[in-house]
Amino acid sequence: MKKLLLSLVCLAVLVFIAVFAYALWPTHTAALQPPADLADAALVARGKYLADAGDCTACHTANDGKPFAGGLPIASPIGTLYSTNITPSKTQGIGNYSLNDFERALRHGIAANGDSLYLAMPYPSYARVSDDDLKALYAYFMHGIAPVEQANRANDVPWPLSMRWPLALWRKWLAPAPEQAKFDAARYSDPAVARGAYLVQGLGHCGSCHTPRAPTLQERALDESGAQYLAGGPHIDGWLAVNLRSNDATGLGAWSIDDIVTTLRSGRNPHRAVLGEAMGNVVQHSTQYLSDADLTAIAKYLKTLPASPGETSRFKADPATAQALASGQENSRGAQLYLDNCAACHRSNGLGNAHVFPAIAGNSTVLAGDPVSLIRLVLVGAKLQGNAAAPSPLGMPGFAWRLSDDDAAQLLTFIRQSWGN
Amino acid sequence: MANIQPKVDAVIVGMGWTGAILAKELTDAGLNVVAFERGADRDTQPDFAYPRVVDELEGSVHRRYLQSLAQETVTVRHTPTATAVPYRQMGSFKPGTGVGGAGSHWSGCHFRALPEDFKLRSNVEQRYGRNFIPQDMTIQDFPVSYDDLEPHFDHFEYVCGTSGKAGVINGVKQPGGNPFEGSRSREFPLGPNPSYLGAEMFYKAAREVGYNPYPIPASNASAAYVNPYGCQMGPCNFCGFCSDYGCLNYSKASPNACILPVLRLRKQFELRTHSQVLKVNLDSDGKKATGVTYLDAQGRECEQPAELVLLCAFSLYNVHLMLLSGVGKPYDPASGEGTVGRNYSYQNLNRVMMFFGKDTQANGFIGIGGGGTTIDDLNGNQLDNGKAGFVGGGIIWARQPGSGPVRGVSVPSGTPNWGPQWKKAAADAFRHSFYYEVQGACMSYRQHYLSLDPTYRDAFGRPLLRMTFDWHDNEIKASQFLVNKALDMCKVLSPQSMAGDAKKAGGHYDITKYQSTHTCGGAIMGSDPKTSALNRYLQSWDVHNVFVIGANAFPQNNGYNPTGMVGALAYWAATAIREQYLKKPGPLVQA
Incomplete structure (x- = not known):
């Protein structure tokens, strides 16, 4: 008995040592040839464009902080992480990173000291970034931004969760090897679609929010090979990440290429607007700066994704609600609340007004199976951010101060069942 | 001076229409x-958010969006020998505060002056002789013409999304518009708003009398x-909450909705709210401003040096700041010398009330601040002043900005002020009455002038601005003439009862009764530095870097x-600053 126990312990120790060794075993990465002139203005400018496309600033610049100096708190299940300083400071930032160090961090999730990065860094997506783009990004981070002498803030993650080596296991088991993830444009018939796929899957890392994740936290798919790719569903800061596939009711099925381009450029289109700060910031810091060609490419690629299976929502316009409201016949509590709170802008026909007040009839946020965004919108409100293409910070007020839980439920039930919703 | 801020190119005092235009x-x-901006920052969300903003008690009684008279106000008297007393409750006029200023709580009526309005004195002298103008009337020609301002009228209308119908485009009359207006370079950016029932009735009455009604x-x-x-x-959406309120719907043009979204994205623009400018600082010989002294949001006295100082506060407070700072010479009515405070004027607003039977559904709670219809047949050169016996004309309009129980319900004259009879009359009248206005x-x-009060001081220890103003025989005659014309016109509509509130001979200016926020003058533009504080570019004659x-x-x-x-004058001045002043700072007009 004692012997058995001892051999079990020995086995466990051996397994642990093997696993531990596997975790620590160095990952081989390719060596890249640095560009001849790293400070070349055109190269640095291209790197800036790509950094915008990758929205690096979203995590690496704190609110009111210096650009790329890190320090933004990022909530995670194991504790609060703080983004790092990625300015070219030699003491606090990545000023001592070689091109290959940079490549390992970006595509493999390995810091210069060998630590594996937390999943907050979307390296499984960035693994698709081409060698040329990687070099341009490196040039930008070395020569395009000012070094900031700001120390990194330690993560608030308690031991033993703070140990980094288990992250290496995750990386080795669940993240794609960059050699395999390498982007192959030949898979797409249209070069514009291929460009869109490259941006969406790679630097855009759209799937980080818009693709549901497995219990082991990897995205269900990293490209169109999986039917759950960009199918929406995760809650991001309390808002529902929307379905970007061609589902008619809850996805982009009814959206034109132009609708998508306009939304990425300005946070809104004539019929819809971005909800929540998370996507608002993506537009603000990233997509508004992309070229028309790249935004069109992104839109074209998204439009190639077929509807995800299992959608239950449908919309078929029905004039009955508008007729009933206009003639004063609709006297349910929900309808009364709608007239008192919503109809001033969204009108009794639920169609709102193009460019200003989104239609409720056929609205994907209203039709979504998961009503979290709609509930939050009605209670808390939302406001667009102004930008160069659309400076007006249009918004909707929250109604939590005047609706009881029951009122809100009745109102939302009315909205979700009217005008053909 | 404890706190001196880094010097900037320009400071702007006040973030209403003119401040926002100049900043842009x-x-x-x-x-x-x-x-x-002395008041709070304001934006549609959250400050004018529906339905919170449509609160009559808060907006029209507690005056949430208006300036605090406990901090700053004016004193008022009728004659230069009387003792002025402070304006302690909002009445005759309603200056705003906060970002947007009066431009956020206005109604939306957006007119251009007539070409003849710009040359009033010479026009009247030419038509009726020099002696037709009363001795004490100090009217002057504007030092700019309608044609000078046309591009700026036009641009401001396009910034505001003004809804209307042109009457004259490039000299060609257009059906449906005002045939008497100055020629426009193009149509309005948006077509007119729909007419409410009272406006439809106005069209009918005006046409029957031979007038030319057009959409306001x-x-x-x-x-x-x-x-x-x-x-x-x-x-x-015709909610009826324009005047006194910020717009919940992004519909009423305001600095907040139409200009500030762009300014807020600009790095060269900084907005300091809750910051009260106390005075303009001048250099040792008083010929150039060096910046402004202000109290910051924490109440600390600070100095902001600047190359250019733009006074863009409400008209009365622009004059106040000039007087407090020594920008220009104060006007003295006895000698007629000095210019700052000279030629204060107002607006001659009157009302005709009509009560109809129950088959006339007025629905007075529906409203558009600037919507409705008006006529110019008694304005400008359409009016024979010689026959009418006074200088200046006016317009009659049907306008329904929206009413509600808290803002007051008009009842036919003779109704008791309380009790069941009042209740019945109020219930009948609210839904079946209209008022038309006569704006002279x-x-x-x-x-009639503005000066510093010798007795009363504001919360910052500065003398209050003193207003000396009363109704002159000329305006009383105009009021009676125009109200009678309106009553004549309204007879066509056969109301059950009708009453006008024309000013009575010998009547005085009543500061407690609202009569429009159109306070004008006090630091006027002109071509002679002896009779005007500003030149034709709104530049101080005395301190060239103050506009x-x-x-x-x-x-x-x-x-x-x-x-x-x-708005047109603001764009006109901005153009002069950009195209002339910045290239060669100094007086733009040689005195």
């Missing part, structure tokens, strides 16, 4: 601009609209609402 234009020109130009968008700056406006010009006079933008520049007031003219 000067940041376009690459200048670094710091704007001071309204900066209440009749459709969704994107202005030249990219700002989005929404279509007006107001001339300027030697004895004073607002209705303070009107030598007298015409029959229209001033905002269209104020």
Whole structure:
């Protein structure tokens, strides 16, 4: 008995040592040839464009902080992480990173000291970034931004969760090897679609929010090979990440290429607007700066994704609600609340007004199976951010101060069942 | 001076229409601009959010969006020998505060002055002789013409999404518009708003009498609209909460909805709210401003040095700051010398009330601040002043800005002020009555002026501005004439009862009764530095790097609402600063 126990312990120790060794075993990465002139203005400018496309600033610049100096708190299940300083400071930032160090961090999730990065860094997506783009990004981070002498803030993650080596296991088991993830444009018939796929899957890392994740936290798919790719569903800061596939009711099925381009450029289109700060910031810091060609490419690629299976929502316009409201016949509590709170802008026909007040009839946020965004919108409100293409910070007020839980439920039930919703 | 801020290219005092226009234009020109606003920052969300903002008690009784008279106000008297007392409750006029200023709580009536309004004195002298103008009337020609301002009227209308119907485009008359207006270079950006029932009746009555009714130009968008700056406006939903309120719907043009979205994205623009400018600082010989002294949001006295100082506060407070700072010489009515405070004028507003039977559904709670219809047949050169016996004309309009129980219900004259009879009359009248208004010009006079009060001080220890103003025989005659014309016209509609409130001979200016916020003059533009504080570019004659933008520049007031003219003058001045002053700082007109 004692012997058995001892051999079990020995086995466990051996397994642990093997696993531990596997975790620590160095990952081989390719060596890249640095560009001849790293400070070349055109190269640095291209790197800036790509950094915008990758929205690096979203995590690496704190609110009111210096650009790329890190320090933004990022909530995670194991504790609060703080983004790092990625300015070219030699003491606090990545000023001592070689091109290959940079490549390992970006595509493999390995810091210069060998630590594996937390999943907050979307390296499984960035693994698709081409060698040329990687070099341009490196040039930008070395020569395009000012070094900031700001120390990194330690993560608030308690031991033993703070140990980094288990992250290496995750990386080795669940993240794609960059050699395999390498982007192959030949898979797409249209070069514009291929460009869109490259941006969406790679630097855009759209799937980080818009693709549901497995219990082991990897995205269900990293490209169109999986039917759950960009199918929406995760809650991001309390808002529902929307379905970007061609589902008619809850996805982009009814959206034109132009609708998508306009939304990425300005946070809104004539019929819809971005909800929540998370996507608002993506537009603000990233997509508004992309070229028309790249935004069109992104839109074209998204439009190639077929509807995800299992959608239950449908919309078929029905004039009955508008007729009933206009003639004063609709006297349910929900309808009364709608007239008192919503109809001033969204009108009794639920169609709102193009460019200003989104239609409720056929609205994907209203039709979504998961009503979290709609509930939050009605209670808390939302406001667009102004930008160069659309400076007006249009918004909707929250109604939590005047609706009881029951009122809100009745109102939302009315909205979700009217005008053909 | 404990706290001296880094010098900037320009400071702007006040973030209403003129401040926002100047900030936009000067940041376009690459200048670094710091704007001071005494009140809070305000934006549609969250400050004017539906349905919180449509609260009559808060907006029209507690005056949430208006300036605090406990901090700053004016004192008022009727004659230069009387003792003025402070204006302690909002009555006759309603200056705003906070970002947007009066431009956020206006109604939206957006007129251009008539070409003849710009040359009032010479026009009247030419038509009726020099002696037709009363001795004490100090009216002057504007030093600019309608044609000078046409591009700026036009641009401001496009910024505001003004809804209307042109009457004359490039000299060609257009059906449905005002046939008497100055020629426009193009149509309004948006078509007119729909007519309410009272406006439809006005069209009928006016046409029967032979007048030429046209839609009031309204900066209440009749459709969704994107202005030249990219700002989005929404279509007006006739909620009836314009005057006294910020717009919940992005429909009423305001600095907040139409200009600030762009300014807020600009790095060269800094807005400091809750910052009270106390005075303009001058250099040792008083010829050049060095900046302003202000109290910051924490109440600390600070100095902001600047190359250019733009006074863009409400007209009265622009004059107040000039007097407090020694920018120009104060006006003395006895000698007629000095210019700052000279030619204060107002607006001659009157009302005709009509009560109809129960088959006339007025629905007075529906409203568009600037919507409705009006006539120019008794305004400008259409009116034979010689026959009428007074200088200046006016307009009659049907306008329903929206009413409600808290804002008051008009009842037929003879109704008791309380009790069951009042209740019945109020219930009947609220849904079945209309009022039309008569808005007359107001001339300027030697004895009507603005000065510093010798007794009363504001919360910051500065003497209050003192207003000396009363109704002159000329305006009383005009009121009676125009109200009678309106009553004659309304007879066509056969109301059950009807009453006008024309001013009575010998009557006095009543500061407790609202009569429009169109306070004008006090620092007027002119071509002679002896009789005007500002030159034709709204530049101080005395301190060349101070420009004073607002209705303070009107030598007298015409029959229209001033905002269209104020916006046009702001763009006119901004153009002069950009194209002339910045290239060669100094007086733009040699005295």
